[in-house]
Amino acid sequence: MLLAAALGLGAAIGETRIPIDVVWKTVANKAWNAGYAVDQIDAGIIWSYRLSRVVVAACCGAALALSGVVLQALLRNPLADPYILGISAGASTGAVAVAILGFGGGLVGLPLGAFAGAVLAFALVSLLAWRAGRGSAAIILAGVAGSQLFHALTSFVVTKAANAEQARGIMFWLLGNLSGVRWPDVGLALPAVGVGLLVCLAHARALDAFAFGTASAASLGISVPRVYVVLIGVTAMMTAVMVSLVGSIGFVGLVIPHATRMLVGIRHGVLLPAAAVTGAVFMILADILSRVLVAGQVLPIGVITALVGAPAFALIMSRRRTSL
Numbered sequence: 001m002l003l004a005a006a007l008g009l010g011a012a013i014g015e016t017r018i019p020i021d022v023v024w025k026t027v028a029n030k031a032w033n034a035g036y037a038v039d040q041i042d043a044g045i046i047w048s049y050r051l052s053r054v055v056v057a058a059c060c061g062a063a064l065a066l067s068g069v070v071l072q073a074l075l076r077n078p079l080a081d082p083y084i085l086g087i088s089a090g091a092s093t094g095a096v097a098v099a100i101l102g103f104g105g106g107l108v109g110l111p112l113g114a115f116a117g118a119v120l121a122f123a124l125v126s127l128l129a130w131r132a133g134r135g136s137a138a139i140i141l142a143g144v145a146g147s148q149l150f151h152a153l154t155s156f157v158v159t160k161a162a163n164a165e166q167a168r169g170i171m172f173w174l175l176g177n178l179s180g181v182r183w184p185d186v187g188l189a190l191p192a193v194g195v196g197l198l199v200c201l202a203h204a205r206a207l208d209a210f211a212f213g214t215a216s217a218a219s220l221g222i223s224v225p226r227v228y229v230v231l232i233g234v235t236a237m238m239t240a241v242m243v244s245l246v247g248s249i250g251f252v253g254l255v256i257p258h259a260t261r262m263l264v265g266i267r268h269g270v271l272l273p274a275a276a277v278t279g280a281v282f283m284i285l286a287d288i289l290s291r292v293l294v295a296g297q298v299l300p301i302g303v304i305t306a307l308v309g310a311p312a313f314a315l316i317m318s319r320r321r322t323s324l
Helices: 002-012 020-032 040-075 087-101 110-132 136-161 164-174 183-202 204-212 214-219 224-246 252-264 268-292 301-319
Strands: none
Touching: 002 020, 002 040, 002 268, 020 040, 040 183, 040 204, 040 224, 040 252, 040 268, 087 110, 087 136, 087 164, 087 224, 110 136, 110 224, 136 164, 183 204, 183 224, 183 268, 204 214, 204 224, 204 268, 214 224, 252 268, 252 301, 268 301
């Protein structure tokens, strides 16, 4: 019910305010030809622009929140999320390499390029962490280094190979941009988060076991390498799809899992769907703020999430008892 209300508000609120009942009438007309009398301009704004935008925003928030829950459980580190570990940065580099450099000769789309970049980034971060040591801090420090590296590579590619128009579009997209999403993007985002949620729920008990460490999980009969490969793979897939659609958005995967644990506890059978819904609602509200905070201008949604996420990140770090 909360998610449905957020979707309705996201479609109703904007530069042009539309009553919420008009939103539901438009959806009813499109879904089952209900025949309600609705102004065609309002219906066009709702269906062709706003509704697809808020659905993709919800999918993005759910995917990033799920990724944060999984990474924090697997790595046993409360600071782990796709943005901090460099997965989002790697996905951005892969997507930019396909869009600007033409990697794949037109046979590789943005989502596949982003997925390759995400996997490469996590592999590099894991290698750095392994070389530095197996402590909880090593993966975070390696993630920061990897994130900066891939951000630098992306900036280099944009500066070197893109024309002025491409550079403006790419740099705005990298901050998080939902303005260009339409219904075909929903057809990519919704299955990605749906498959990701189902795979994560299928491994909920394994994630519970990881709370006691990999040795304890293995002693309970869990195939630790297989779980790592499957869950890291699905995390990279969800992150890559969302980055290819809306750009790199930070802090959602860090903040939402901690907020959800405060509400529902640590059992992943409940935590995973709750985090998905919470992340979806949070991203829709952030999108609404990005449209109304500055009159006549749409802010990058990554700016809004950072304004909330950065203080939360500082609070989490201040409460850590172990030194990074």
